[in-house]
Amino acid sequence: MSEQIATRENLRLLVEGKLAWEETKKLIRLSPKDTDRFWKYLDILQERVAWKDRILLRISDHLYIVAKKGGGRVVKCDCGQELGDYRVNWKLNCRVYVRRTREEMAEVISIEEALPNPELVEMREFYCPGCYAQLGVEVVPVGHPLLFEILPDLDTFYRDWLGRPLEDQSPGWYAEKTPELTAKWAKGG
Amino acid sequence: MGICYQGRTLKQAVADKERSFKDTGYAYGLKDLKLVTDDPAKFMRFQLRLVAACINARETAKLISANPVAMLQGELLFMLATPEGDCVAASYGLAGHIQAFPFIVKSIANLDFEEDPAIEVGDVFATNDAYYGAPHNADNYNWVPVFREGELIAWTVGLNHIVDVGGLQPGNLGTLSPNTFTDGFIYPPTKIGARFKTYKWWELHWKRRTRTEVFNILDDKMRTAGAVSLHNKILEIVEEFGVEYFRQGLKEIIERERRVLVERIKAMGVPGRYDYLHLNTVNYRGVIGTVFPRSNRNWLLHEPAELNILPDGKLHIDLEGLTSEADFHCNGYEAAVRMLSSLGCWPLFAYTVTLNTALQYMTSWNLPPGSMFNPQNPYAATVMSLAETGKQIYMFHNTLSYAYFARGFLEETFPGDPSGVGYGLAGILADGFQWGGGDMTLVTCWSSGGLPYKDGEVAYFCSPNPAPDQGETEAGEFLQPTNLTIGKKLIPNYCGHGKFRGGLGIGMCQMIVDPGQFLMIAGFGATGGMTRVTTGNCGGYPGLNDINYFAHDTNMREILAQGKPYPRDFVEIQRWIKDGTLKAGSVDLFKGASPNVSCKDGDLFAGATSGMGGWGDPLERDFALVEKDVHYGWITPDVATSVYGAVIDDKGKVKTAESQNLRKQMRDRRRERSVDAREWWKGERDQVLKKDFSETVRDMYADCLRYPKFRRKFVDMWQLPKDYVL
Secondary structure, eight states: OHHHHSOHHHHHHHHTTOSOHHHHHHHHHOSSOOTTHHHHHHHHHHHHSSSOSEEEEEOSSSEEEEEOTTSOEEEEETTSOEEEETTSOGGGGSEEEEEOSHHHHHTTOOOGGGOOOTTTOEEEEEEOTTTOOEEEEEEEOTTOOOOOOOEEOHHHIIIIISSOOOTTOOTTSSSOOHHHHHHHHHTTO | OOSSGGGOOHHHHHHHHHHHHHHHSSGGGOSSOHHHHHOHHHHHHHHHHHHHHHHHHHHHHGGGOOOHHHHTTOOEEEEEEOTTSOEEEEOSSSGGGGGTHHHHHHHHHHTTTIIIIIOOTTOEEEEOOGGGTOSSTTEEEEEEEEEETTEEEEEEEEEEEOSOOOSSSSSSSOSOOSSGGGSOOOOOSEEEEETTEEOHHHHHHHHHHOSOHHHHHHHHHHHHHHHHHHHHHHHHHHHHHOHHHHHHHHHHHHHHHHHHHHHHHHHHOOOEEEEEEEEEEEEOTTTTTTTSGGGOSEEEEEEEEEEEEOTTSOEEEEOTTOOBOOSSTTOOOHHHHHHHHHHHHHHHTOOOSSOOGGGGGTEEEEOOTTBTTSOSOTTOOOTTHHHHHTHHHHHHHHHHHHHHHHHTOGGGOOOOOOOOOEEEEEEEOTTSOEEEEEEOGGGSOBOOOOOSSSOOOSSOBOTTOSSOOOOOHHHHHHHOTTEEEEEEEEOTTOSOOSSBOOOOOEEEEEEEOOOTTEEEEEEEOSOBSSOSBSBOBTTOOOOOOOEEEEEESOOHHHHHHTTOOOOOSHHHHHHHHHHTSSOOSEEEEESBOOOEEEOOTTOEEEEEEOOOOOBSOGGGSOHHHHHHHHHHTSSOHHHHHHTTOOOBOTTSOBOHHHHHHHHHHHHHHHHHHOEEHHHHHHHHHHHHHTTOOOHHHHHHHHHHTTSHHHHHHHHHHHTOOTTOOO
């Protein structure tokens, strides 16, 4: 059953947002799901990018955690721009634009009566420095720590859940490193 | 000699359940699922018989109710639980409530109900007290014990959301209440009947302590009748399968389902940490605070969550950094958190044969003592606890959507935002008749968020209720004759934009007619003047505020007398006032809940909700989708251009070459006006160091920095002095 529905072609169309809704519903109803989905997904994603670094995980529309040949795991945009160690919030390697006034927010919130209150929140937009795709939007009070949408435990995932350990697995991988970057910046580095 | 199996007391049985899970990691210590393994077909038949019995109870009992929220909008549930309180089967309806019942049973066990007032055949118990396990007082539980030869073998339960709770504000979801005494009618676990019948005196409480006494009395009868009929049906099933099978079968349902859920997470998710944040506001200053000094302030509620998908497939949710408990209406307890949040689990991973409490065996929560979800003050107000604990529904929706997206199961993503506008109302008609009511129509027809592969849908589901219905406008007008519905429609541009935009929000517009001596309306909403959740997905924009809008002293009577068109939603009202078509003496706009607002004949009241968040960069939206939006009037041509970079010609078609050029210009503009993150960080840090916040924001941080984990995150982010205080 899953061979007929969760085909590579259907998954490719799904990734592109072009799979017909009736076919998508078949995928939703598929139970159990295809156990090799992740590997098919990686193949499709890898074919879509121009670079050769191995994709370990897709974490956003444009962003992937990739394995660098010389060692390291970094976040990379499909345009080729790299955004640093995946354990550091990638937003700190973006271009940032902040909408602070009603007028600025009204450019993207199209109902005047529903605009956010600028006394309470600012609207942060994060762009890829390479292609200027909009990668993230946060509407939070000024000074709020960045939200880290996903910090995966890659070694557990590959070793214990997928049964294919990563070559560079190490107990030290699963830890957030964002404070190390901000500490460096605070020291002027 | 206790009433449970082998003479254990109820208190012992509950303690044994908890200990056996802690010691073995299996629900009820069941390493082997004997019944499931020996004859799976028989087990399935057994399980489905239980579900059918619950549905039968619902469908027959609900005919007793006169409350449209229960009868027409599906806000009710009937369920079967083990003696220890685990729910093993339920009807469709308000599914989350199965998660609260174990807390209620634990409460009556610890209160020694077995000794006094005693638990006997035919007894009827009830509660709506959050302190003892109910989420909030709008949700009322009636339950009866199922005995066989002197042994308590199960509980059957009826639950529904009532129309009015007798609080400071009319309706069932008040947003003004500083303590439990202003929440309205709350009763701790109470024995309200015997011999399968409620006591006559019980009706007096509904009659005297709530505004909609007849609705509430009939609802109470409905809950009891359903629980009793389910009780009788369960005894038939026990006879058919045998009590040994029944006793063991209920436990195996829980353990088997626990395993299913864990395996599903491991099959579709990615272990790791996922951040989520929701914000809301409470605006009491000068409203209620003049009477209650400790409430004379505004709050910005900080509701962060960290979902940890653990290596063993279980989920741990850490809410440290949550706003502290306070004298406001939205405190809640663990039962409410688990109950509401489970509504995000059903669609994402907990869809199984039956509704059951297996979730409690694979999820754990950190609810810091003293925070608003673990109040230490026993008199904390909880009348609207569901609004804030309910935000955790969308924690599951959004964080797990990222996990499934990362794993490649795009079709299983289902990001969502809290939603739902409704109102309570109370008045005195011209002849002196006092009355009250409420409406949840717009709670029952949410749109959905944009997905990684398609736009959100419109007006098609209700997150808190898997089987909702908008009900009938005519029924609402019959029961609330002062409120004439003149519009119910989707509102153009009312969504979070994105490559795949959120579903358009829906609005409702009512004209007030002949209110008599007095009418006041209290609107509720899910937002607080910011956005829905704080993030869009993958570059999409978050969903938009709920709206409660009042236009007073209008010329609507003249407009109708002249046979002219009339406005149908808040956008149209506002526009018509601006261009002079509609006259209004004053307007009140609330981007979320409203206080009690007095209304007169000819006033307009408009609510809107469910403008959901988008997925992906709006500049990547397919031109064909933009064209379709413009064609159907969902997105206006000016917004198609300004947000989506699509230039629309006179026939509604996208001018491709011009649009591509415009999109390039818009990306260039992003380049020109953005800065490197490091530069942004320095500027924001300076502001934090100078403590340059608005008063409400400063108060929020000052409170949350008392919690070590959030303090560490905040200090690390901005590299602040260790003794930084506000």
